[in-house]
Amino acid sequence: MGQQPAARAAVMNDVARLAGVSHQTVSRVLNNHPSVRQETRERVMRAVHQLNYRPNALARGLAGRRSRVIGVVSFDTILYGPAATLLGIERAARAAGYGISIVTLEQLDRAGMRSAIDALTEQSVAGVVVIAPMMTAAVAVHGLPTGVPAVVVESSGGARELPSISVDQVAGARLAVEHLLSLGHETVWHIAGPRDWLEARDRVDGWRLALEQAGRSVPPVLVGDWSPRAGYEIGQSLVDRPDVTAVFCANDHQALGLLRALHQRGVRVPEDVSVVGFDDIPEAEYLSPPLTTVRQDFDEVGRRCVAALLELFDADGPAGRFPHPQVEPQLVVRASSGGRKG
Amino acid sequence: MGQQPAARAAVMNDVARLAGVSHQTVSRVLNNHPSVRQETRERVMRAVHQLNYRPNALARGLAGRRSRVIGVVSFDTILYGPAATLLGIERAARAAGYGISIVTLEQLDRAGMRSAIDALTEQSVAGVVVIAPMMTAAVAVHGLPTGVPAVVVESSGGARELPSISVDQVAGARLAVEHLLSLGHETVWHIAGPRDWLEARDRVDGWRLALEQAGRSVPPVLVGDWSPRAGYEIGQSLVDRPDVTAVFCANDHQALGLLRALHQRGVRVPEDVSVVGFDDIPEAEYLSPPLTTVRQDFDEVGRRCVAALLELFDADGPAGRFPHPQVEPQLVVRASSGGRKG
DNA sequence: GGCGGGGGTGTGAGCGTTAACAAGCCCGAA
């Protein structure tokens, strides 16, 4: 197909001229306005195709109120959870005809959040999804500029005034703990995520609740930073304690580090110690041993985020039906968890 | 801070009025035009801050030639490589004052690529980075609409007419193979990535070259799909062959699956079989055993992409200094590789 | 003393689209 070297791309007026109508009629056709005669509509569409016309999103956004772009504020897109959530949102947005602009925060302070949202606001995004499930994020999100619809991906307990989508972390943690208890373990230790991550807190809560409800002793919380290194180092300190027979890790990467520490010291999994993770990262199934874990449906999270945002666009008011129901996590039992030793 | 409920955000004219100048002077100040008196500049800036004025990127893009957004076409952002590259680009872009719009392809055919780039073009992005190091991608990219500066992240051998940034995959593979040979292995097997991935092909080439150059026999290529599952399954077929003492995997995830297969069958790493991966994913250091691998500097790749794009903006012509030098990968030796058995 | 020239600033015209309103047409009802 001959590409025309420097020929300016067709604009709406070119289409209008070719179709013998006014530009406004072209606009109406493109926006599916009802009152256009069928024959006119076809004539316009023919011209559109002939000129390979593409409406200019910038002009569209400027003239109308609403752009077709959703902004996403994320934190660490190398982490599996955020990356998967981002992908889920992207898919859902594209399905709804929206594009995605992203800002990845380097530091999660109020100023960073502010400038991220400012950057997106400048681009006149139709709405914003914040994937930053930390306390600081929740606080920072509070100061959003007026009028930008926003949805937060986080656990319960964060920003009250914004709709939030979340996986039920407490329930997920309970699934893990109850699974381990049902295998006969006296109690379950927990390697948590960073204190200021809401998800980490909720998983701690779920873990504690499940233990208390079963009348078991609650070991001290061991705090990591989501990294395999943290799991490894905490694992090293845990490995000498004979009373540790089951460990629930707040994410799979920490579980991976823990497995490494256990393996290094000759502790067998699951014969000596059972391990359960959280996330179900793609490699979880192929660790040694394959990791029992709690799966989160990030695609579903993405879909609900976009749905909530679209709802907000229509509602126009700050209202909407909050809170949204939580996404239910799912226990995936593999070889890393087994019956109590002895 | 009192948020004004429905007060329309300040526009350039509001600032101009408050500062007692024309809107054009405000524009000049904001764009660092030289011919503005210092005192005027300060007066304008004061008004800007007082009104918390944010220039509207849409209007800016419409009026001027150039938007401040870079489009990124990616493929599977759950994979470590693409995710890390995306993050690298995002960082570099933000440092240069650009935002990022992403499109993640579900299917990597020509039509998908086309519509992805169309979607970005509609948003009037200033330029496009394509992270889709597959043959099909390279082919599809060829049909880019005129006038959109584009950079491709890929191995050598892809699209000729577009600037491309890449890590030297051939060199990386050689590093891995030469390392294994230097440990005394007779030859090195290779679990490759999918055939239509350029990176996979280049790693195969580097592996083959290194073996041939050392006068060793070249085992058949084993083709995987990047997943731990592929590494696991191929590993199962490999585990019975006594002549396999060293395996170079085209990425860490496949290596992870391979480790699983070996471990499951009681094959010791590195005593019986040495394994080397590619990527240096965060968990590589904490596998059992810690994985020797080839590290790619994705941040550097991102920086160079953005730099190349900015260069293209200025050059305006299709020229520029091609080809760009490749990013050098780096061997990271850990415990999964050791001396030849026996 | 008049005139060229360059900083500093204002004016007007777009950029490509949608919104709001007006206008023409054809219909049926009074």
Place this chain on the structure above:
DNA sequence: TTCGGGCTTGTTAACGCTCACACCCCCGCC
């Protein structure tokens, strides 16, 4: 016949900004 009203289309005005140009003032020069 005449008038109101739905359907279809056109006209004009934003949207918020940059670009091109005109303008003014003050300087130094012939």
